[in-house]
Amino acid sequence: MADSREAEFDARDLRRAFGNFATGVTIVTTLDKDGVPCGFTANSFTSVSIDPPLLLVSIARAAYGCDIFTAARGFAVNILAQDQRSLSNRFARAGTDKFAEQQWYGAVTGSPIIDKVVAWFDCEHFQQVDAGDHIILIGRVLRYSYNTHAPLGFCRGAYVSFGLTPGMLQLVSSPGHLRVGAIIESEGKILLERNPDSGQLLPPSSDTVGNAGIPGSLLGKLASAGIEVDLPFIYAAYHEHSERFIYYLGELLSLDDAIETRTLHFYEFDHITWEEINDAAIIAMLERFIREKRLGNYSIYIGNRQSGEIHPA
Ligand SMILES: Cc1cc2nc3c(=O)[nH]c(=O)nc-3n(C[C@H](O)[C@H](O)[C@H](O)COP(=O)(O)O)c2cc1C
Numbered sequence: 001m002a003d004s005r006e007a008e009f010d011a012r013d014l015r016r017a018f019g020n021f022a023t024g025v026t027i028v029t030t031l032d033k034d035g036v037p038c039g040f041t042a043n044s045f046t047s048v049s050i051d052p053p054l055l056l057v058s059i060a061r062a063a064y065g066c067d068i069f070t071a072a073r074g075f076a077v078n079i080l081a082q083d084q085r086s087l088s089n090r091f092a093r094a095g096t097d098k099f100a101e102q103q104w105y106g107a108v109t110g111s112p113i114i115d116k117v118v119a120w121f122d123c124e125h126f127q128q129v130d131a132g133d134h135i136i137l138i139g140r141v142l143r144y145s146y147n148t149h150a151p152l153g154f155c156r157g158a159y160v161s162f163g164l165t166p167g168m169l170q171l172v173s174s175p176g177h178l179r180v181g182a183i184i185e186s187e188g189k190i191l192l193e194r195n196p197d198s199g200q201l202l203p204p205s206s207d208t209v210g211n212a213g214i215p216g217s218l219l220g221k222l223a224s225a226g227i228e229v230d231l232p233f234i235y236a237a238y239h240e241h242s243e244r245f246i247y248y249l250g251e252l253l254s255l256d257d258a259i260e261t262r263t264l265h266f267y268e269f270d271h272i273t274w275e276e277i278n279d280a281a282i283i284a285m286l287e288r289f290i291r292e293k294r295l296g297n298y299s300i301y302i303g304n305r306q307s308g309e310i311h312p313a
Contacts (some may be wrong), residue, residue, distance in 0.1 A: 011287065016157075019306070024080070025043055026057070027039050027087065028042045028137075029111045029113075030065070031111060031112075036194060037104065040059070040063070040066045041100070044056075051170065052140055053140060054141070057136075059134060059135055060134055061096070064094050069137060074111055074123050075109070075139055076111035076120055077116045079118050079151055080118070082121065082150045082151060083101060083154045084152055085159050108124075117144060120144060120146075122144065124139065126138045151269065155228045172275070176243060177207075180209050180218050180247075181202070181248070182218060183235055183247055184204070184222075184254060185252070185293060190267055191266050192204075192277075194262075194265070200278055201267075202279065204218065204221060204222060204264060207247075211261070227252070228255075230250070231250055231300070235285070235298070237302050238301065239303055240281075272286070288310075303310070
């Protein structure tokens with residue numbers, strides 16, 4: 001771990017450390033002196049003041065657009081929607097013709113407002129601050145707009161989704177039988193439930209999430225075994241024909257000593273009897289969980305029983 005008292009840091013490592021701060025993604029735009037649009041991807045956007053209405057974004061001195069931005073009348077900040085990753089990538093490449101085939105229009109300053117963003121702010125320059133290898137552009141907001149679409153997120157060098165992905169949303173809202181389960185881990189052990197009829201071992205699941213007071217629901221079943229959990233993340237969502245499966249990553253809140261019930265039991269990762277699970281999708285999910293638990297970095301699986309996509313959580 002780097003020491004903050006050291007005078008010089010490894011640039012790449014410092015960038016990685018800053019990257020732990022989760023942000024949205026913006027495209028900052030302006031017009032050059034000939035009216036040609038110019039823009040770059042930025043996550044240094046910050047709201048600054050309500051009265052007067054100010055925001056800031058910092059631009060690298062080395063950026064192709066730096067001189068254009070500092071000389072322009074103003075600039076616009078476009079906050080990207082979660083399906084605008086490729087736009088973000090295009091505007092993160094230096095100097096190319098980024099606006100080709102891109103729909104945009106001007107508002108007050110003429111700086112490009114990009115189609116289908118979740119919010120935009122058209123600004124005149126308020127102040128520019130020299131800040132090391134960047135220049136901080138502080139803008140006074142002249143006009144803005146926003147909508148309810150899910151924004152794109154960025155953390156640790158990767159795009160992240162804040163909302164349900166379209167695939168997940170479709171899965172959750174489509175008709176058919178739903179099975180909800182939870183992956184619950186404690187000290188290197190995972191909670192599995194034995195089906196009293198078939199003998200099969202599976203993560204605990206039910207037809208509904210419910211709550212601790214509803215017998216037979218997922219949370220009710222766990223509560224009656226002395227296990228209190230929170231279900232903050234979806235870990236896998238998949239379907240097979242009309243059956244849908246959603247597995248949450250459970251966060252253990254409290255655990256009664258009297259946990260050992262007839263069906264629920266914590267198994268050491270290394271002592272899971274995989275042949276008793278006998279379900280390829282569940283085995284793949286549990287193996288992924290054990291791998292990701294060791295790395296401390298989780299993802300989400302969306303698809304069907306055989307194939308799907310892994311998204312960063
Ligand atoms: C998610 C993300 C965030 C970025 N944030 C910034 C930023 O805040 N400031 C900046 O100067 N460059 C930032 N960049 C890099 C620029 O987008 C990149 O250097 C781009 O090439 C600059 O365009 P230009 O050289 O054509 O002006 C970011 C890139 C990505 C992918």
